[in-house]
Amino acid sequence: xxxxxxxxxxxxxxxxxxxxxxxxxxxxxxxxxxxxxxxxxxxxxxxxxxxxxxxxxxxxxxxxxxxxxxxxxxxxxxxxxxxxxxxxxxxxxxxxxxxxxxxxxxxxxxxxxxxxxxxxxxxxxxxxxxxxxxxxxxxxxxxxxxxxxxxxxxxxxxxxxxxxxxxxxxxxxxxxxxxxxxxxxxxxxxxxxxxxxxxxxxxxxxxxxxxxxxxxxxxxxxxxxxxxxxxxxxxxxxx
Amino acid sequence: xxxxxxxxxxxxxxxxxxxxxxxxxxxxxxxxxxxxxxxxxxxxxxxxxxxxxxxxxxxxxxxxxxxxxxxxxxxxxxxxxxxxxxxxxxxxxxxxxxxxxxxxxxxxxxxxxxxxxxxxxxxxxxxxxxxxxxxxxxxxxxxxxxxxxxxxxxxxxxxxxxxxxxxxxxxxxxxxxxxxxxxxxxxxxxxxxxxxxxxxxxxxxxxxxxxxxxxxxxxxxxxxxxxxxxxxxxxxxxxxxxxxxxxxxxxxxxxxxxxxxxxxxxxxxxxxxxxxxxxxxxxxxxxxxxxxxxxxxxxxxxxxx
Amino acid sequence: xxxxxxxxxxxxxxxxxxxxxxxxxxxxxxxxxxxxxxxxxxxxxxxxxxxxxxxxxxxxxxxxxxxxxxxxxxxxxxxxxxxxxxxxxxxxxxxxxxxxxxxxxxxxxxxxxxxxxxxxxxxxxxxxxxxxxxxxxxxxxxxxxxxxxxxxxxxxxxxxxxxxxxxxxxxxxxxxxxxxxxxxxxxxxxxxxxxxxxxxxxxxxxxxxxxxxxxxxxxxxxxxxxxxxxxxxxxxxxxxxxxxxxxxxxxxxxxxxx
Numbered sequence: 101x102x103x104x105x106x107x108x109x110x111x112x113x114x115x116x117x118x119x120x121x122x123x124x125x126x127x128x129x130x131x132x133x134x135x136x137x138x139x140x141x142x143x144x145x146x147x148x149x150x151x152x153x154x155x156x157x158x159x160x161x162x163x164x165x166x167x168x169x170x171x172x173x174x175x176x177x178x179x180x181x182x183x184x185x186x187x188x189x190x191x192x193x194x195x196x197x198x199x200x201x202x203x204x205x206x207x208x209x210x211x212x213x214x215x216x217x218x219x220x221x222x223x224x225x226x227x228x229x230x231x232x233x234x235x236x237x238x239x240x241x242x243x244x245x246x247x248x249x250x251x252x253x254x255x256x257x258x259x260x261x262x263x264x265x266x267x268x269x270x271x272x273x274x275x276x277x278x279x280x281x282x283x284x285x286x287x288x289x290x291x292x293x294x295x296x297x298x299x300x301x302x303x304x305x306x307x308x309x310x311x312x313x314x315x316x317x318x319x320x321x322x323x324x325x326x327x328x329x330x331x332x333x334x335x336x337x338x339x
Numbered sequence: 340x341x342x343x344x345x346x347x348x349x350x351x352x353x354x355x356x357x358x359x360x361x362x363x364x365x366x367x368x369x370x371x372x373x374x375x376x377x378x379x380x381x382x383x384x385x386x387x388x389x390x391x392x393x394x395x396x397x398x399x400x401x402x403x404x405x406x407x408x409x410x411x412x413x414x415x416x417x418x419x420x421x422x423x424x425x426x427x428x429x430x431x432x433x434x435x436x437x438x439x440x441x442x443x444x445x446x447x448x449x450x451x452x453x454x455x456x457x458x459x460x461x462x463x464x465x466x467x468x469x470x471x472x473x474x475x476x477x478x479x480x481x482x483x484x485x486x487x488x489x490x491x492x493x494x495x496x497x498x499x500x501x502x503x504x505x506x507x508x509x510x511x512x513x514x515x516x517x518x519x520x521x522x523x524x525x526x527x528x529x530x531x532x533x534x535x536x537x538x539x540x541x542x543x544x545x546x547x548x549x550x551x552x553x554x555x556x557x558x559x560x561x562x563x564x565x566x567x568x569x570x571x572x573x574x575x576x577x578x579x580x581x582x583x584x585x586x587x588x589x590x591x592x593x594x595x596x597x598x599x600x601x602x603x604x605x606x607x608x609x610x611x612x613x614x615x616x617x618x619x620x621x622x623x624x625x626x627x628x629x630x631x632x633x634x635x636x637x638x639x640x641x642x643x644x
Numbered sequence: 645x646x647x648x649x650x651x652x653x654x655x656x657x658x659x660x661x662x663x664x665x666x667x668x669x670x671x672x673x674x675x676x677x678x679x680x681x682x683x684x685x686x687x688x689x690x691x692x693x694x695x696x697x698x699x700x701x702x703x704x705x706x707x708x709x710x711x712x713x714x715x716x717x718x719x720x721x722x723x724x725x726x727x728x729x730x731x732x733x734x735x736x737x738x739x740x741x742x743x744x745x746x747x748x749x750x751x752x753x754x755x756x757x758x759x760x761x762x763x764x765x766x767x768x769x770x771x772x773x774x775x776x777x778x779x780x781x782x783x784x785x786x787x788x789x790x791x792x793x794x795x796x797x798x799x800x801x802x803x804x805x806x807x808x809x810x811x812x813x814x815x816x817x818x819x820x821x822x823x824x825x826x827x828x829x830x831x832x833x834x835x836x837x838x839x840x841x842x843x844x845x846x847x848x849x850x851x852x853x854x855x856x857x858x859x860x861x862x863x864x865x866x867x868x869x870x871x872x873x874x875x876x877x878x879x880x881x882x883x884x885x886x887x888x889x890x891x892x893x894x895x896x897x898x899x900x901x902x
Contacts, residue, residue, distance in 0.1 A: 120890030121897055162879060164886040189865050189879040190674060210839070210861065211832040225843070476747060489725045493762025497747070500754045500761065503768050504790050569768040 106136035106174070107278050107309040108160065109181065113169030115155055116335065128335035129155050133169065135328050137278070139307040142300065142323045144314055147330035153313045154205075156330065157280050159185070160311060161202045162192035175199055176277055197226065200278040203271030205286065207263040209256040215241065216251045219269040226274065233273075240269035244295055260287040272299055279303060281312035285319050297322045352399040352432040358382055362400035362555070366546060369557035374519030375487070376470050381553040391424060391449055392550030394466035398447045401462055401546070402428065407435045409443035414451035414592065414609035421449075438612050450513070452534040454591050454613040457543035459560060465528040467549035470556065472516045472526040492524045495567055503572055512577065518565045525556060527564075533576045533592045538564040581606040584626025586617035648710060650675050650816060650848050651696070656705030658688075658695050665691040666872040669705070673816070678842060678849040680863035680880065682856060682895070688872035689852045690820055696850060697737060697818045698727050709816070732762050736809030740821035742801035745808070746793045752779060752804055753789040759812045778807040782837060799830035803837060810841065817842075819851040823858060835861055856899055860884055868892045 113133035119125040130152040137143045145153040158164040160171055162184050172181040176199040184195055196202075201222075210218065219237035224230055241251060244265040250258065255266045264287045271279065281300075285293045293316070300323045303310060314320040320327070350356065358380075365379035384392040402408065408428050412420040416438040424447060425436045437443050440455040447464040457463060473483040476494045486494070495516050502510040515532035519525050527538060528547060538545060538558060545558040558564060568574035579593045584605035591613065593606040605626045608614035618627075649672035657667040666688035673679050681689045694700035696707055698719050707719045712734065719727060731737070739745040746755050756775035757765075765771050776786045782803035784796075793801050802822065809817060822838065823831040839862055842849055853859055859866050859880055866880040868889065876889040887893045 117886075118888070120893050158885070163881050165878075165882060165888065189882075192879055192882075193864055210836070212836040476750065485724070485728075489728060491728065491762065493758055496761040496766070497750055497754045497758050500757055500768060500771065501750055504751055504753055504772070568766075570766050571769050 106138050106172075108137040108174070108311065109170070109172040110135050110156075110160065111170050111172075113156075113159060113171060113185065114167045114335065115152070115159060115164065116167055130330070130333040131335040133333045137309040137311050139277070139309050140304050140325075142304055142310040142312065142325045144312055144320055144324040144327045145330050146320075146327045147334075149315075151330045151334055153330050154282060156333075157202075157282050157311065157313060161200065161280055162187075162196065163202075173199055173278065199276060200280065201271055201274055201276035202280045203268055203282065203284050205282045207255060207267040207270075209254065209263065211256060212254055214252045215246070215255050215258070215266050218255060218266055219273055222270060222274045236273060237269065240273055241265070243299075244269055245292055261289065261292070264288060265292060268296060268299075272303070275306075275308075277308060279308055279310045279312075281310060281314075283313050283315060285314065285316050293319060349431050351404070352402045352428065352434075353385075354382065354396065354399045358396075359400040362396055365555045366397065366400065366557060369546070369555050370544070370559045372523070373558055373562045374523030374525040374556060376554040376556045378553055379555050381550045384550065385427075386423070388551040389468065390420060391447070391466035393548030393552070393555070394447050394449070394464050394550075395424060395427070395548075396550060397546050397548035397555060398424075398428065398445060398464045399432070401464070402432055402434060402445060404432070404434065406444045407437050407442055409437050409440065409446045409612075410448075411446065411451060411453070411610075411612075412449045414453075414594075415611045417611060439616075440610075440612050448530075450529050450531075451592070451609060452530055452537045454588075454608070454610040455616075456537075457541055459542040461543040463541075463543050463545045465530075465545065465547045467526070467528040467547045467552070467554070469514075470526055470547065470549040470552050470554040472514075472524055487523060490522065492518075495524055496569070499567060499569065499572075503569070509568065509572055509574070515574075516567050518567060519558065520563050521565075524567070525564075531577065531592055532566065532574075535564070535566045535574075536576065538562075540564070579606065582624060583608045583614060583617075584624040586614045586622045587624040588613065588617055588622070648716075649673060650710045651850070652706070652708040652716070653696060654706040654708075656692070656695060656707065657703045658691050658700065659703045664872045666695070666869070669874060671867060671874075671877065673848050673850060675815070675848055676846045677865065678847075678851065678863040680859035680866045681850065681852045681869060682854060682859050682866060683869035684854060684895075687869040689869050691872075692869070693818055693820055693850065693852045697735070698731065699737075712815075732759055733812045734814050734816065736814045736817040738802075738805055738809055738817065738819040738822045740824040742793065742798070742805045745805040746801060748793050751790045751792055752784065752796070755793065755804060755808050756811050759808065763812065774811060775807075778811050779804075781841070782807040783833075797830075798826050799834055802826060802834050806834075806838065806841070810845065813845070814847070816848045816850075819849060819853075821853055821855075822851065823855070824853070838862060856884060856895065868895065 111134045114131040116126055116128040133156060145156060147153060155164055159166050166185045169185060170183050171185040173184050173195050175182045182191060184192055216234055216237050219240055220233035223233035246262060246265050255263050268284050285296050297319055362379055365377045369377045382396060384395055386392060410421045410425040412418040415421060428434055429436050440453040445462045449466045471483055473486055473494055475498055477483050499509050513531045514526055514529045515535055517525050517527055517535060527535060540561050542560050544560055547556045566574040581593060582589050583593060585607050588608055592609045594609045595604055596607055597604045651673040654670050656669040658665045669692055681692060683689045695702040708716050709719055710716050753772055753775040756778050757771040760771050760774060776789055779786055779789060784800055784803055793804055823834050826834060835858060851862060863880045866883045867877040868875050870891045876883055876892045883892060884896055887896045
């Protein structure tokens with residue numbers, strides 16, 4: 101793979117919120133966001149909390165709309181750069197399916213679905229046979245030391261750390277070339293944190309481009325290849 | 340204008356000529372579209388709904404002075420309904436009446452088809468209480484008309500499915516739905532399903548009149564009439580193990596008659612003319628010499644069991 | 645990505661005299677996609693659903709459907725026979741009140757089997773087996789196959805209605821508040837079932853709901869309606885997490901947590 105070609109190319113991105121319920125109050129968040137992420141890189145978004153790190157991550161995943169700018173994502177199927185910022189919902193869904201994965205801070209638990217199925221689902225929707233996907237899911241959860249008694253239970257009743265491990269397993273089970281991580285280790289103990297660090301390094305080793313937020317300094321130091329100070333993009337002072 | 344001397348105020352066959360024309364037009368349309376329910380302007384008749392007002396209007400409209408009329412109710416010529424309607428037409432049309440199937444040109448019937456096969460030139464007029472076979476599951480007339488129009492008849496099988504699910508076989512024994520000329524599903528009026536095969540390709544003209552519901556439908560001679568069924572639950576008529584206790588007839592529709600208050604009963608032809616004709620021909624059933632007791636061993640059962 | 649939409653709505657409007665029930669509605673539904681139409685009572689979402697599904701005449705606009713043979717006609721140009729055939733084979737409609745979508749006085753088995761009989765299946769044993777299989781898929785015990793829906797709980801009735809709709813392997817399902825009349829715990833079960841069936845069968849769905857949690861769980865795309873007009877549409881998670889229109893912000897702010 102040509103390591104010089106970025107998988108993610110963000111330029112001139114701006115984001116603000118308009119709070120219509122508060123008289124149209126406009127809250128600028130970031131402006132002129134620009135960076136690239138290459139294969140095998142782990143780019144960490146740094147800066148104090150509230151500076152817009154999560155917002156950037158969410159824009160890159162298409163979860164937040166952007167006011168301006170481009171978010172070019174290399175489409176895994178076509179190898180072309182597609183603009184997710186202006187793309188219609190179907191393009192975003194397609195990129196999420198094949199090109200860009202996301203591990204959120206919290207697991208949004210679906211009622212009545214077992215932990216194993218939650219983890220296996222991304223593989224199943226990509227056409228992997230259910231029993232293959234389920235056994236892969238089991239391996240992931242075992243590696244993250246989730247008690248096997250919990251595998252068949254819905255995660256809604258799990259502790260924060262257990263839920264987060266399910267969330268991580270679900271995010272890491274696919275081979276998306278781009279992976280977005282929003283504080284994946286926040287609620288984990290030291291042993292499991294080390295497992296996640298090892299998993300991130302494996303992803304980098306096979307050329308995955310990672311963009312993440314890590315408040316945990318040891319983790320950040322262990323995985324980051326580059327740190328971007330988001331304060332530089334802050335639109336608060338400018339406004 | 341051939342009113343009788345006794346009732347000079349009445350037109351021939353009670354109905355005025357304009358009404359008869361209107362009904363004949365409906366009949367012609369019904370014959371042209373076998374199995375299709377043609378609306379008509381049903382008149383008040385001097386008898387209550389449910390007594391055959393539809394059949395009587397059809398009969399009145401096709402009756403001519405030279406016709407010979409037979410009226411049966413449940414196969415019998417001598418029940419109240421049959422006697423009354425026969426007397427009605429004898430009075431208002433002064434036509435000849437008969438109880439003999441073979442002598443009649445027009446037979447008005449409630450709930451049976453004569454056992455003696457009908458012939459070309461005869462007309463069988465059915466009294467119909469509810470002409471719409473789909474009503475059981477779809478009460479909206481607007482919807483059932485569309486369903487007929489678009490040939491959407493899945494619902495009929497829902498009813499038969501329910502029968503099998505509940506009883507293990509199709510338990511509908513009368514008013515058993517039929518498909519006419521592979522097009523319209525039709526309610527054959529409440530005749531026992533035993534009579535359904537007699538409708539198929541009959542040389543006689545069959546007319547159906549529903550007075551309260553204001554519908555007329557028809558089966559022209561030699562029309563295909565197929566009873567609905569499932570591949571694995573084919574249509575079958577009732578089969579009687581008993582012979583008629585009076586005339587020893589087999590393969591006819593039998594009525595069970597209670598003969599005393601000690602459980603005595605016997606099975607006799609429901610078609611009284613058929614039974615009498617056989618007896619005059621010398622056939623004698625086992626019940627005939629005995630005045631009580633009868634054939635207690637006889638039972639009827641469903642062929643489909 | 646699928647190359648062609650299965651359903652395409654353009655400039656659809658429905659007026660009652662001067663009153664506009666819905667207008668300027670345009671959107672596509674793609675194969676395998678779930679689109680949620682959300683909005684409060686009176687926003688025109690059910691009128692819109694009825695116009696799209698051919699249950700109500702529209703005043704103007706286009707509704708095109710991709711037939712199995714690839715044709716893409718406006719539904720108005722189909723004969724009534726074709727439309728009704730589509731409605732009972734290629735489409736499904738799940739009503740909020742199961743009694744509107746079921747025959748309450750015939751057995752569960754016959755309710756499921758009716759569509760099969762409507763398309764000419766005449767083998768009782770096969771129909772019954774298929775009905776039993778579908779009851780199992782919607783988690784209704786096979787022993788209830790001869791019971792009538794009047795004896796079923798609300799959740800069971802709704803699951804039966806779903807089975808009745810899916811037995812002919814339709815490609816497009818319309819749902820009108822499918823969990824609207826159910827208790828919360830029962831709702832979760834029905835929702836979960838719908839989610840699994842939609843994914844397993846690759847169904848395209850247009851679902852009307854006022855419940856944003858239902859929209860989030862089931863749909864990929866969302867259309868927000870107010871006073872008969874679309875005020876916002878897009879990816880479901882984007883509309884819910886980054887609502888832009890004042891009305892959408894109000895809707896999202898009105899739920900405790902979603």
